[in-house]
Amino acid sequence: MRLISHNFSQFRSGCTTALFLRTLLLVFLCNSSTFAATGPDTLRVRPNLEELFIEPRFYSVLEDPSAQLTLTDVQQPIHAAAFERGDKVPTSMEHPGAAYWLRLVVRAEGSLAQHWYYELFDSHLNDITYFPATDGGRNSIHTGADQPLTSRRFPYKNFLFRLSLEPNQTQVFYLRLRSNSKTSFLSRLRTEQMLAEHFQAEYGLLGGFYGILLIMVIYNLCLYVFIGEQTYLRYVLYVLSSSLIFLSEDGLGFQYLWPDYPTLNQIIIAGSPILLLLTFSYYARQFLDAPQRLPHYDPWVRAVVLLSVAALLLDAIWLNSGWGFWLYLLPYSMIYYLAIRIWQRGFRPAGYFLLAHAMVAVSVGFLILRKIGIDTFTNTATVYSMNAAFVVEVVVLSYALGEKIKGIKDLTIRAQEKVVKQLRKKHLAQDRLVEQLKRNQELKDQLNTELESLVALRTEELRRQSDTISAQNRELLQANGLLALQSAAIEKLNTDLQRDLQEAKTARVLSKEVNFGEFSQIYPDKEACLTYLANLKWADTFQCRKCGHEKYCDGREPHSRRCTRCRYVESATAYTLLQKCKFSIIKAFYAVFLIYTHKGSYTSQELSRVLDLRQGTCWSFSQKVTEAMRRRRQAPDFDDNEDWTHILLDATGFAEEEGIEADKSVVASSSGKKVVL
Template sequence: MRPTLPIPNAFLLIARFGPLRWLWAVLCGLLLLSGWSAAATTPPGPEKPLTVSARQEEVLILPPNYSVLEDPGGRMTLTDVQLGVNAARFVAGSSISTNMQHPGAAYWLRLTVQAHGPQPQHWYLELYDSHLSDVVFFPDATDPASAVHTGADQSFLSRPYSYKNFLLRLPLRADQTQTYYLRLQANSKTSFLARLRTEQGLVERFQQEYGLLGGFYGILLIMVVYNLCLYFFTHEQTYLRYVLYVLSCSLVFLSEDGLGFQYLWPDHPWFNQLVIISSAPLLLLTFSYYARHFLDAPQRLPHYDPWVRNVVLLSAAALLLDALWWQSDLSFWLYLLPYGMLFVAALRVWRGGFRPARFFLLSHTLVVVSVGFLILRKLGIDTFTNTFTVYSMNAAFVLEVVILSYALGEKIKGIQDATLRAQQRLVKQLRKKHEVQEQLVEQLRQNDELKDQLNTELEGLVAQRTEELRQQGETIAAQNRELLQANGLLALQSAAIEKLNGDLQRDLQKAQAARVLAQEVDFGEFSQIYPDKDTCLSYLADLKWAQGYHCRKCGHDNFCEGREPHSRRCTRCRYVESATAYTLLQKCKFPIVKAFYAVFLLHTHKGNYPAQELSRVLDLRRATCWSFSQKVLEAMRRQAAEATEDDSWTDLLLDDTAADADEAGEEDVAAAPVLARKVETWAGKAKTSEKKVG
């Protein structure tokens, strides 16, 4: 694009219709040549000069007031852009986009400022976007050494003035027009919005802006501390999630307005870039983390909530990748989709009857409006660019945290009200129960009164009857001695009868016990008492070691469980003794339950039970039954001398002589006569008991 010189339309009309058209053609040619010579020394730009005067305190730099030259490689110097070819490539800001379309490329801005009259105050150029990675300002277009170099990629101390935005001083002279050059680079699509301010305007701006920001961060800090204290007192997770959300909001604003870089990490520009990249995804995650829990989305929207959670996670990851590598224009949609889904979730929950959701919708709407202003400002649209719109997002977030805090309080209050209503219902139930108890107590009191009344009447009747007896006693005084003697005899007879009744009762109990022990039951009923081998072994072990355990090898008293069921192992000599060892059932080859029943039958029938019948009942071979019955009979013969009427069939189980006889091969048959006499004694006592009972 070559520089051109505008020619007045009047010259063209005169040259076309006047008689001296050749003379005018020569004059126009001279004028054109002078224009080209002037362009060779100081090339005029397509931008309009920006006029400032002492009466102004600030001037907004509009797109027509500056021109832009894009340097994709970023290798051009001030001398290169002032050359005729490159100088002609400057394009007016009104004819191109108002933001940097290619992150990483260098953009040269040329600004022409015309001062009217004396300037008692210095003028400063303020760049609104504090995320410019590299800023080089040339206050003197003829001296590259006068450049001021700063940017977000450098330490905050590199800035000429300690201010959150980039502030550059313009050396203006009275009634002169000066051209300034700016070389800008950014890692994202930032705008060219800037403003000229005087010293007085800057002071007022500083006081107003920093005061508002201080109040803004103070409110956020108060909300964080307040809700953190509520969390520690109530242990409600929603307060902690709210605190995380407010902290992420603070981080976003600290990175957006530059106060974090100015006060918190001024010597760490890499950390500032990290905060800028990660604050937005972190805000999205914490907001969804809080909003879903506040709205009870997992319980109220069980099918919709997993979609929201997955979209939020994918959007946060995509935002991070877009900020690091892609550098695309999708970030707006990556924000819009999850926030829109959360807004829809809040709307559905509110329509479902959850009243605190209306505060969430209100605060969300305010934030959406402020974000709209931010997007317009990022796109370079200055239609609504003023102090209110610039800080509308701060105000919206302040209102949001306050409204959400109130909504959270209303939610907790709703929970408390529900709990209180439940407690009131419980109190009513307890009150009704107490009334019933009072009625019961009153009924008991009335019953006691009625009982006392009946006792009183009975005592009166007794007293009346006593008086009658006394009167009758006077009439039978002569027979009193006979009655006393009869009473004495009756008392003696009563004592004798009581003694006889006691003896009869004891005999009856013994007879009943004998009948129970002598009662014959079938194998099915017997199996209900001793159903399996483990039960029989357990009973036999308890019977065998009822007096305590003593090792048969070393006499030690301590034992532990053996490998076999209900066996015992000596802890000293390691000798293992089973439950059947040294008993009648030692070396028994058929089931122990049947052996128990065989002993019971033989004991009940006093040994007179045929082996053939025993074989049929137990379903065993006749030889086996005969052999075992002989073994039981031998045990009964050995115990016949000490046998009593109360002996049980279980006493035969502990007969260990049979085991010794099996080992030694000897038999003891000397007790047969004694057994016969004992059997006769048992039979006689049983008949006597049956007669007494009859």
């Protein structure tokens, strides 16, 4: 204020009014720049913190409608003053196509033991430029959903940037963001330790989720192959389209399946919801028997679905309005109304259908709120609520599908029971007819004895009765033939059902393949693998390789054993097939399992793809395993039906410590003894 008063007096005495106003405006802009720069709260990173959610008050935003500003431009006073605190502006990108600059002020208090990383939650941001320092953008990182995965410094499904923090210093970081749709600025700071724990938990849950989807796809596909019920095939298509949506939404598809094709990723993001609408209506109408139960309403549902799909394709290809998801409400609402009407008419599986989609409808509501920029309910639970809801839906719909098939089976059984009752009635009528014939014969004999004089008169009448009886006998013979044919058909049906059941059991027994996810459930981590290997290695007894002593205590390394006499330490992997293994022991276990179950014919290329390792490493390891299998087959105690874990204890090439010292890794223990790693 003193500077303003001084300038006012000076310019009033000797300058024009225009020059004074210009100078006053410049001073105001400088003060506004200083206020804007210090406006947002400073993120304070301390050594005892591990993660920090970035609330809107911790960053400031500048909208660039022209998308032409550079880092040098936004640092100029006129643009720096235009930055606004995040809690004073909308928390989403209101104008798709415009560039948004985020300014983040971070202060590192004390010396930091770990590196800090900045994570953006939305994996659909089209263009991102991260400026780790205010150096004009020389060390900037340019990435985004329109770029291949290799453009990211860290190959992660979300955008991750490392913050170069200096102890006891305040630093300013800038991000330039662009998106073709409305999205939020949600982000978080994490240490590398917390980031690793988060990766393990998140990928473990997502792996379990996609494992459940894969199991349901295979299970229902097998049911379709063996039973031939078309509902199972439609359900498989619905689950596959849902999986495509989840892979595009959480970014795992771009990370693992099509990392070099960002255009394909954008096509899948835009087209998978449309495909889901088609497959869901295709499955729901068949599951609810809509053409038979509501023949007048079902054609309207089919027509609305097709028109909605056409409108969604038009919006995705040409219009790009950003409001296309509202077109999903009408067809989905009509399908739900169809299910309610059918459930009210007594079709029990329709109730399970409504129950299964109740949670899905809630999770879709959360998704719509995020799409239109309302982040009030945005948290970890609501973001992944659709995954949990879909798991519940898959389980309930599978049960409902089984109930429907069971209902069809019950109807068939009741129809057969009706046929059996009719046959019993026919047999009863035949018995009554036979009894009547016997009585007639008795009456005839009695009349012949008593009324011999009337024989001539009654002969013609008896002949007519005989003709009637012959006709009835022919009808009985035809009925007996039909009964025989029906009995043969029933017997053939029972034989076919028993044969199909036996084939299904044989196919299930012969299926021995397990994927890495299922194998990881048996050996989930390194601790489990080492425990199993140690128990297998020292199953009989422990004997020191140096002095032959049999008593031991635990070594420093997990599951290692130290001789109590000479203090020689031997690890669980020493003198086994996994000694000197340079990659994860879990992957090594799975590699041994695959090579052994395929009798050594598993290629190194396929092993490299399954384990995500270099082909050279896989080839070397597969040679070692194949050689161990060959030696095992030559062993006198070899059994063709023995387990694959027997070759883990193959110690050839490691038994003589003095002769092959170059193939071992020896480190000094704290007591001065040598430990075999």
